[in-house]
Structures are given as structure tokens and as C-alpha cells.
Amino acid sequence: MAGEGWRRTLLVAIVTGLALTGCQEERGMQPTMTAEQAAQRVEELLQEAYGQLPPGARLEAFGPAGTLPCDDPTDGGPAGRVFYEKRYEVTFPAGWPADQALPRLAEYWGRRGYRVVDDMRDARDPRLVVEHPEDGFRINIAVWNRDSGDVDIYLTGGSPCVWEHGTPDPQ
Amino acid sequence: MSGISFEMLLNADPEVWRRAAAAWDQLGRSTDDRADAVALSVRKIPDVWESGPAATRARDHCDGLRRELDTAFPPVLAIAQTLAQHANDVSELRARAQDLVAQARRAHVTVNPDGSMTVDPAHSDEWTARSVSQLVWQRDALLREAAELDARAAQAIAENTATASGTPMSRVDRSRVPAPGTDPAAVKRWWDSLTPAQRRYVVAEYPELIGALDGVPVASRDVANRIMLDREQDRLTARREELDAREAYIRSMIEQGRGAELYPGEPNKLGAALAELDRIKEEREQINRTLRGLDAISSRLEDPHKPRAYLIGLSTEGDGRAIVSVGNPDTADNVLTYVPGTGAELSKVGGDIARADHMATDARMADPSAETASIMWLGYDAPDSVVWNAPFDGSAKDGAPKLDRFQDGLRVTHEGEPSRNVVLGHSYGSTVIGHAAQQGNGINADALIFVGSPGVDTNSASDLKGVPTSEVWATRAEHDIIKRVPDWDILHGNDPTRKDFGGRVFSSDPGDPNNEAKTHSAYWDDGNRARRNIALIVTGQTDKVD
Numbered sequence: 001m002a003g004e005g006w007r008r009t010l011l012v013a014i015v016t017g018l019a020l021t022g023c024q025e026e027r028g029m030q031p032t033m034t035a036e037q038a039a040q041r042v043e044e045l046l047q048e049a050y051g052q053l054p055p056g057a058r059l060e061a062f063g064p065a066g067t068l069p070c071d072d073p074t075d076g077g078p079a080g081r082v083f084y085e086k087r088y089e090v091t092f093p094a095g096w097p098a099d100q101a102l103p104r105l106a107e108y109w110g111r112r113g114y115r116v117v118d119d120m121r122d123a124r125d126p127r128l129v130v131e132h133p134e135d136g137f138r139i140n141i142a143v144w145n146r147d148s149g150d151v152d153i154y155l156t157g158g159s160p161c162v163w164e165h166g167t168p169d170p171q
Numbered sequence: 172m173s174g175i176s177f178e179m180l181l182n183a184d185p186e187v188w189r190r191a192a193a194a195w196d197q198l199g200r201s202t203d204d205r206a207d208a209v210a211l212s213v214r215k216i217p218d219v220w221e222s223g224p225a226a227t228r229a230r231d232h233c234d235g236l237r238r239e240l241d242t243a244f245p246p247v248l249a250i251a252q253t254l255a256q257h258a259n260d261v262s263e264l265r266a267r268a269q270d271l272v273a274q275a276r277r278a279h280v281t282v283n284p285d286g287s288m289t290v291d292p293a294h295s296d297e298w299t300a301r302s303v304s305q306l307v308w309q310r311d312a313l314l315r316e317a318a319e320l321d322a323r324a325a326q327a328i329a330e331n332t333a334t335a336s337g338t339p340m341s342r343v344d345r346s347r348v349p350a351p352g353t354d355p356a357a358v359k360r361w362w363d364s365l366t367p368a369q370r371r372y373v374v375a376e377y378p379e380l381i382g383a384l385d386g387v388p389v390a391s392r393d394v395a396n397r398i399m400l401d402r403e404q405d406r407l408t409a410r411r412e413e414l415d416a417r418e419a420y421i422r423s424m425i426e427q428g429r430g431a432e433l434y435p436g437e438p439n440k441l442g443a444a445l446a447e448l449d450r451i452k453e454e455r456e457q458i459n460r461t462l463r464g465l466d467a468i469s470s471r472l473e474d475p476h477k478p479r480a481y482l483i484g485l486s487t488e489g490d491g492r493a494i495v496s497v498g499n500p501d502t503a504d505n506v507l508t509y510v511p512g513t514g515a516e517l518s519k520v521g522g523d524i525a526r527a528d529h530m531a532t533d534a535r536m537a538d539p540s541a542e543t544a545s546i547m548w549l550g551y552d553a554p555d556s557v558v559w560n561a562p563f564d565g566s567a568k569d570g571a572p573k574l575d576r577f578q579d580g581l582r583v584t585h586e587g588e589p590s591r592n593v594v595l596g597h598s599y600g601s602t603v604i605g606h607a608a609q610q611g612n613g614i615n616a617d618a619l620i621f622v623g624s625p626g627v628d629t630n631s632a633s634d635l636k637g638v639p640t641s642e643v644w645a646t647r648a649e650h651d652i653i654k655r656v657p658d659w660d661i662l663h664g665n666d667p668t669r670k671d672f673g674g675r676v677f678s679s680d681p682g683d684p685n686n687e688a689k690t691h692s693a694y695w696d697d698g699n700r701a702r703r704n705i706a707l708i709v710t711g712q713t714d715k716v717d
Contacts, residue, residue: 062532062535062536063528063529063531063532063535063536064474064476064477064478064528064532066525066528067525068522068525068526068529068695068696069519069522069523069525069526069692070689070692070693070696082522083696083697085529085697087532087536117680117698118680118698118700120700123715123717124715125715127703129698138696138697138698139698140697140698142536142703144536144537148270148273148274149277150273152536152539154536156697156698157697158696158697158698159697161689
């Protein structure tokens with residue numbers, strides 16, 4: 001097709017730029033905690049958040065917990081890293097002060113120096129995502145105000161990128 | 172009406188069926204392992220029992236046993252599938268029954284365990300009376316649905332139990348199976364024309380044809396592809412053993428100084444030996460990669476702690492293909508098809524399935540009243556690298572018609588009210604979707620979502636057919652490396668998040684300015700706003716997307 005030649009030349013230039021950008025990823029080769037340790041830490045943070053909620057609520061696992069890929073290997077970074085994620089539904093009896101859940105956690109996380117990653121407290125279905133100041137673990141509370149009048153609350157925790165077994169995987 | 176009471180529905184325990192499904196899956200696996208073991212014994216008979224009528228009798232007997240075990244495999248899988256689906260259905264119905272009780276309470280009506288209703292005397296007025304008649308209608312609809320589901324599950328189990336215990340299936344000639352690429356609507360008509368016994372026959376006898384055929388109901392494709400998965404795992408494992416044995420033999424011959432005997436007539440005997448060793452190494456590595464992908468699929472299919480997954484497509488050719496659905500799209504209210512991008516291949520399929528799993532959970536959180544199936548569609552040969560291959564790659568042209576037909580197939584096999592079908596492409600996956608939406612009458616979808624797209628093969632959302640332009644969605648993180656692909660209309664078209672593209676843009680987390688490559692795949696990170704928005708689009712709550 002006409003024009004294919006110059007397109008290719010131009011692309012080589014762009015592509016070189018992209019490939020160089022990919023080099024930033026080299027530091028990803030350092031050892032990390034294992035996925036299992038990450039899972040423990042996520043659980044710890046979720047339980048800590050649960051402890052701040054008004055008494056009377058319970059945590060029920062919501063959806064499968066597990067790892068997700070945190071890189072597209074061909075984008076220049078090393079392959080095979082994952083992050084761990086777990087979600088709980090906060091179940092509670094009628095009359096439980098559901099409207100206090102988010103403000104209480106916001107206050108607690110603020111006091112503990114968590115960094116706010118995404119603040120949607122003004123949304124109809126408010127949500128707050130924070131990150132632990134030291135280890136980069138994230139946790140969020142999401143409140144859904146259903147059309148039926150019901151309120152559902154979820155707590156989700158996630159780890160930073162880790163190697164499944166702690167060290168680069170020779171795949 | 173059947174004997175299902177409101178009380179039974181409220182107290183139903185779906186876990187019982189889920190556990191039973193897992194047990195049938197287990198039975199299927201062990202039956203199949205036995206069949207494989209018998210097949211191996213049959214092959215060994217001539218070594219120990221050279222010939223004669225007794226040897227023939229023994230072989231025939233073992234062959235018969237193996238055939239019986241083989242025949243039992245598909246119906247056992249179908250029973251497991253029916254039980255798992257029933258568990259989901261019961262769980263949904265129970266949630267709706269509980270919802271009804273809560274709804275009644277708000278209207279000052281008590282639903283008694285037997286389903287009868289009592290009005291709070293303090294609120295006995297016209298409004299409450301209207302609520303009661305509405306509630307009664309809903310209760311009866313629920314009970315009717317429960318009875319229907321129960322009957323359907325019972326029938327499926329009865330049919331398959333008969334097959335598993337030896338009832339003959341009805342033969343269908345191979346030439347009657349529609350060719351690959353046949354219009355899914357025509358395939359569905361053909362499928363509907365078969366008797367249940369004929370359907371079981373084609374699934375068991377021609378799984379390689381049925382598993383890939385758009386227009387065949389997902390539940391049957393799943394059984395066919397599970398048979399294929401098992402066969403491929405066995406075939407590749409056996410081939411690897413063969414390669415290992417051949418390699419060991421070549422090495423031992425060379426060590427004994429007898430290498431020359433390996434290649435009579437070949438002038439360069441050492442060269443030939445080294446070349447063969449290289450070929451063996453290469454083939455083994457390819458097998459290992461493929462098996463890694465197949466094993467990841469198996470372990471997801473067998474995981475009793477997650478919603479049931481359906482294997483809708485499988486091929487080990489080239490980089491391999493796989494289509495895995497979390498939940499059954501034929502019965503779901505919302506169906507998300509996720510098309511992964513560059514670098515996606517069978518060996519790494521576990522990560523993409525995990526994304527589909529998480530998107531299914533996100534959708535359930537966004538709307539617990541609806542059932543959402545989430546499909547990982549790796550039905551095309553994705554380019555290996557966004558940097559080196561994607562710009563020149565013909566993958567989109569190759570993948571587009573397949574995706575198009577797949578979406579058509581979802582429509583024709585869906586039961587009841589049409590589902591909300593959403594197709595999401597990440598990276599190069601979005602280019603495949605863009606291409607599919609510009610061929611013929613476009614793509615059969617209610618919404619399209621482009622995530623971190625390098626372009627969708629057009630500069631205007633209005634060129635995308637088969638989907639309302641108001642439901643063409645796109646997001647690109649501020650620091651996504653994909654922005655380095657310039658909008659000069661030289662690759663796959665401009666960035667679909669541009670204003671002049673005419674789609675609807677939703678937000679995602681900005682990502683890491685010091686790590687643009689990582690940002691390209693951070694859309695599924697925990698807490699990323701993109702995931703919430705995707706769940707809202709999938710569940711049709713588009714007014715809440717931001």
C-alpha cells in the first residue's frame with residue numbers, strides 16, 4: 001500500500017521512544033514479599049478497618065479473593081508479578097448506623113497518616129480509597145445506596161505488585 | 172404448582188448443590204483418569220500376551236470398558252454443570268425472596284413463613300392493600316420460577332443419568348454438523364432440530380466441532396471444550412514424555428559412541444543429532460507453555476470456591492486461544508466480553524481470567540440484583556508486543572470476524588429477555604473491537620468500552636455500527652504509555668478519548684508518571700476508578716459513571 005514506507009520509518013522512531021520508556025521497569029526485578037504474605041497483610045488491614053466500625057456489623061467474604069496480574073509483560077516490564085485483592089461485604093442488622101461507617105474510617109485513616117488516593121465522598125454512592133503510608137497497601141470503603149432504599153457497604157484491600165514467590169519468576 | 176413453598180425458598184441452601192456439583196466434577200475427572208489408564212493397559216497387552224484368542228478377548232474386553240468410561244464422561248460433566256447452575260439460580264431466587272420480605276416490612280406487611288401475609292393493623296389502608304396485592308403477585312411469580320427451575324434441573328439430571336448408565340445415544344453423521352463460520356442463527360436452528368439424545372451424541376463424538384461452534388448453547392459448548400481440554404492435556408503430556416525419551420536415547424547413543432547408528436545415510440551425523448536435540452528442546456518449551464495455560468484453565472474450572480466457569484472455546488494451535496466465561500452468559504442479565512490486548516496468549520491466560528473474575532465481582536457489587544457473566548475472550552492471536560508487532564499486525568483483521576460471530580452467537584443462544592451485552596477491549600483488544608464494529612452490520616452489543624486504547628481503526632464513534640453511539644465508552648489514564656502513540660492517524664486511528672471522537676469518556680486513576688508502562692495495565696488495580704465505572708456500564712447504571 002502507498003505510504004506504508006514512511007509510516008514504518010515514523011513508527012520506528014515512535015517505537016524506539018516507547019522501548020526506552022519501558023526501561024524504567026528495571027527496578028521491578030527486586031525481590032518483594034510473597035503473594036501469601038501480601039494476603040496476610042491485606043487481611044490485617046481489613047480487620048483493622050473493621051475494628052473501627054460501630055459494633056454489631058459482620059464481615060462476609062464477597063467474591064473470590066486472589067491475585068491479579070499487575071503488569072502487561074510486553075510493555076517493557078518484567079513478567080509475572082501480581083497483586084492480591086480481597087473484598088468483604090459489611091453486613092449489619094436493621095438500625096445499625098450505616099451512615100457512620102465511612103466518616104469513622106475516614107477519620108481513623110486520616111489520623112494514621114494514610115494517603116487519600118481517590119475521594120468520592122460526595123458521590124451518591126460514596127467511596128474512599130486510601131494507601132498505607134509505609135508499605136503502599138490500599139484499602140477502600142464503598143457505600144452503595146440502592147434504589148430499594150437498602151444500603152450495602154464493602155471493604156476492599158489490595159497489595160502492591162509482588163512476585164508470587166517473592167523473587168523474579170524465571171518464566 | 173409444584174411442592175415448593177415460600178418457606179423452602181427462604182431456607183434453601185445453595186451450598187448443598189454447589190458441593191454436589193464439585194463431587195460430580197470430581198467423579199468426571201476420576202472416570203476419565205480410569206479411562207486413560209485402561210487405554211494404556213490395552214496398548215501394553217501385546218507386550219505381555221502376544222496373540223491368540225485369549226489376548227484378543229482381553230483386548231476387546233478392555234476396549235469395551237474404556238468406551239463405557241469414555242461415554243460416561245460427558246453426561247457426568249453435564250450433571251455437574253446442571254447442579255452448579257441450579258445452585259446459582261436458587262441463590263438468586265432466595266435473595267429475591269429475602270428482598271420481598273424486606274420490601275414488605277417497609278410497607279408494614281409481614282410475610283409469614285408459609286408465604287401468607289399479615290398487614291399491620293395500624294397501617295391498614297388503601298395503600299397497604301395495594302402493596303399487598305403487588306407483593307402477592309411477586310411472591311407467586313417467584314414460586315412459579317422456582318418450580319420451573321426445579322423441573323428443568325431435574326429433567327437435565329434424569330436425561331444425563333440415563334446416558335451415563337448406558338442408554339444409547341442417537342447417532343448423527345459428522346457431515347451434518349454445520350461448518351465453522353456458519354451463521355450462528357442457522358447453527359441454532361440446526362441445534363434446535365436435534366433431539367436431546369442427538370445433542371449428547373454430537374457433544375461426545377465431535378467435541379472439536381461443537382466446542383467452537385457459535386450458535387450452540389454455552390452449556391453444551393462447555394462440555395465439549397472440557398472434553399477437548401482433557402484430551403489436549405493428555406496428548407501434550409504424552410508427547411512431552413515421548414520427546415524426553417527420544418532425547419535420552421539420542422544422548423545415550425552418543426555417549427556410547429554409537430551416534431552414527433541414529434542417522435544412517437546422513438553424511439553429517441553429529442550435525443543431525445544436534446539439530447534434532449534443538450528441535451526437541453524447542454517443541455518441549457512450546458508444550459510447556461501451552462500446558463501452563465491449559466493447567467491455569469483447568470484449575471479455574473475446578474475451583475469450587477468461585478462461581479462456575481464455562482469453557483466456550485479452546486485451541487492449542489500457535490499461541491493458542493481460549494474463551495472462558497465466569498457464569499453462564501445464556502442465562503445472565505448482563506454479559507461482559509473482555510478482549511485482552513498485546514501479549515495475551517494461552518500460556519498467560521490465568522491472569523486474564525482473574526481479571527474477568529474480578530469484573531464479575533465488581534458488577535455484582537454494583538448491582539447485586541442482576542446476574543452478570545464475565546467472559547475472557549482470547550479468540551484471536553494477539554500481537555506479542557505493543558511496541559514491535561501491534562503497529563504492523565493483521566491480528567485485528569483476523570480477530571474481528573470471530574469476535575463479531577461470537578457476539579451474534581451470544582444473542583441467539585440467550586434464554587429469556589435479551590441480556591445487556593457489553594464488549595470491553597484493553598489496549599490492542601480495543602482495536603479488534605473497532606474493526607469488528609465497522610464490518611457488515613457491525614457488532615451486536617449494547618455498549619463498547621475501550622480501555623488504554625491505541626486507536627479503534629476509526630476517528631469517529633459514529634462509524635461504529637451495531638451499538639448506539641451514546642454507548643461507546645473510553646478511558647485512558649493520564650500517564651498511560653499508550654499516549655506515546657501519536658494521533659497522526661497513522662496506526663489504528665486516533666485516541667478514542669479525544670473530544671472529536673464523539674464517544675463518552677470515563678475517568679480512571681491517573682497512574683504513575685514515573686512508570687507509564689505499569690500504568691497501561693493498572694486499570695484493574697484495587698480501587699482504580701476505572702473498575703467502578705466499568706461495573707456501572709456493565710450493569711447499565713450509566714448515569715452514575717463519572
